[in-house]
Structures are given as structure tokens and as C-alpha cells.
Amino acid sequence: MSRQVPQVTFLDGNSIDQLGFGVWQIPDEQVAPVLAAALKAGYRHIDTAAIYGNEAGVGRAIAASGLERSELFITTKVWNSEQGYDKTLAAFDASLQKLGTDYVDLYLIHWLQPKRQLYVDTWKALVQLKESGRARSIGVANFTIEALEELHEATGVRPVINQVETHPYFPQHELRAYEKEHGIIHESWSPLGQGGELLKDPVLVEIAEKHGASTAQVVIAWHLALGNVVIPKSVTESRIVENFAALGVNLDAEDLEKIAGLDRGAEGRIASDPATADFA
Numbered sequence: 001m002s003r004q005v006p007q008v009t010f011l012d013g014n015s016i017d018q019l020g021f022g023v024w025q026i027p028d029e030q031v032a033p034v035l036a037a038a039l040k041a042g043y044r045h046i047d048t049a050a051i052y053g054n055e056a057g058v059g060r061a062i063a064a065s066g067l068e069r070s071e072l073f074i075t076t077k078v079w080n081s082e083q084g085y086d087k088t089l090a091a092f093d094a095s096l097q098k099l100g101t102d103y104v105d106l107y108l109i110h111w112l113q114p115k116r117q118l119y120v121d122t123w124k125a126l127v128q129l130k131e132s133g134r135a136r137s138i139g140v141a142n143f144t145i146e147a148l149e150e151l152h153e154a155t156g157v158r159p160v161i162n163q164v165e166t167h168p169y170f171p172q173h174e175l176r177a178y179e180k181e182h183g184i185i186h187e188s189w190s191p192l193g194q195g196g197e198l199l200k201d202p203v204l205v206e207i208a209e210k211h212g213a214s215t216a217q218v219v220i221a222w223h224l225a226l227g228n229v230v231i232p233k234s235v236t237e238s239r240i241v242e243n244f245a246a247l248g249v250n251l252d253a254e255d256l257e258k259i260a261g262l263d264r265g266a267e268g269r270i271a272s273d274p275a276t277a278d279f280a
């Protein structure tokens with residue numbers, strides 16, 4: 001590995017590479033060669049999900065990598081339509097089969113889906129999977145503070161991580177403060193925004209020029225500086241390598257203050273609000 005990737009430690013004592021590789025929207029037949037490039041660049045943390053439809057391709061990449069399973073950190077997620085105790089356990093079995101592994105390092109509830117009121121039962125299934133050792137760590141994605149509290153009240157077990165939309169236009173201050181107080185790691189999806197607007201922001205362009213870096217590298221370095229776990233995605237080998245090289249970009253206090261000024265609050269949100277999102 002060309003650079004040592006910093007790690008953060010979960011509440012349960014396990015740890016995760018702070019910089020990982022996301023495979024959302026990469027078709028199953030394409031994901032294995034893309035992951036081969038990512039592994040060559042130095043990534044060891046791979047983030048997939050049942051709904052992405054590419055767990056089998058991730059499994060093929062793992063098998064072809066020549067790496068020991070213990071060298072890799074694999075995350076997958078239970079989809080909304082499979083929430084509920086028994087359905088979640090069945091969905092987990094299906095994911096393991098596709099991935100070709102007998103455990104995952106991290107298993108997440110993909111969305112809160114508050115109207116369905118199944119997330120507590122789903123969380124109880126994840127707790128059982130953690131106790132069995134087949135999911136080394138368990139967490140959630142797209143959960144609110146209130147729902148995080150509810151999981152803990154119902155089971156006594158807190159998620160080790162919450163994976164949510166986070167980028168300089170929508171930095172999630174309140175949620176991150178709550179998570180920090182309770183030892184929950186914050187993980188950023190859509191870390192570079194969407195559609196390219198963020199990467200053209202004049203403030204980020206100026207900081208990138210100062211450091212001789214790309215704007216994408218600056219944004220990834222910002223996530224790392226905040227302590228977020230970050231999972232950028234690309235199918236282009238040069239950008240895969242470039243994103244990994246963000247580990248070498250060290251932002252100073254002035255840079256971080258300027259980026260903090262980009263916060264658009266709720267107006268900066270790109271995707272659905274977890275507090276109201278309801279889709280199968």
C-alpha cells in the first residue's frame with residue numbers, strides 16, 4: 001500500500017480504514033475490474049449494499065485479489081424492502097452468499113424508513129448477527145438523532161457508525177456532534193456532492209491551487225480532517241488513484257475555516273431526508 005490509511009476505532013473495539021471505496025451505481029459486470037484498480041491503488045475498505053446489485057461482482061473481486069480476507073474490510077447493507085427481524089436475517093444470508101465470504105466486517109440498515117416502524121426489529125436482527133460473529137460490527141445509514149436514541153433504548157446497543165449524506169454544502173453539524181458525544185463514527189456518502197457543482201466552487205478551487213491538489217482531493221482531505229469515514233467512488237483508474245492520494249493533502253486551520261463557510265444548511269441537501277424518506 002503506497003500510503004498508510006488512518007483508522008478509526010468503533011465502540012465495539014473493531015476499527016475501519018477512514019478512507020474507503022464506494023461502489024454505488026457500478027454495474028455488477030463492471031465492479032470487479034474497478035475494484036481491482038482500487039485495490040492496486042491501496043484501498044482495502046469496500047462499501048457495497050444489496051440494492052446496488054453488485055455484491056456478486058464484489059465477491060469476484062475479493063476472490064481474484066489474492067489478498068487474505070482479513071486484509072479487507074467489507075461493508076454491505078440490508079435494503080428497505082427486507083426490513084424486519086426474519087427478513088433481515090434472510091437478506092444477510094443472501095448477501096454473504098453473493099459476496100462469497102462467511103462474514104462481513106460491517107452490516108448496516110440502509111435507510112431509517114420511519115413510517116414503516118420496522119427499524120427496531122431490524123436492529124435486533126443486526127444485534128443477533130453481531131453476537132453470532134457473522135457481522136463483526138453493526139451500524140446504520142441515513143438515521144436521525146431520534147432514531148439512534150430509540151435503537152439504544154430498545155436494545156442497549158448503539159450503532160458503531162452512521163453513514164449519511166455529508167459534504168461541504170451539507171456538513172451535518174448537529175448530527176456529527178451527537179455522534180461524537182456517543183462514540184458513533186460518522187461516515188460520509190456523496191462526499192464530493194453530485195453533478196460537479198461542489199468541485200467547481202471557487203473557494204475549493206483556491207484551496208486546491210494552494211496545495212497543488214485537485215478539488216476532489218481537498219474535499220476528501222476535509223472529510224478526513226473532520227474525523228469522518230469517507231467513501232468516494234469512481235470508475236476511472238486515474239481518479240481512483242487521485243482520490244487515494246488525498247491522504248497526502250494536509251489542510252490547515254485557515255482552509256478548514258473557509259470550507260466551513262460553504263455550509264448551506266438544509267438547502268445543501270441533495271438526496272432524501274431520512275426523517276421522511278419512504279421508498280422500497
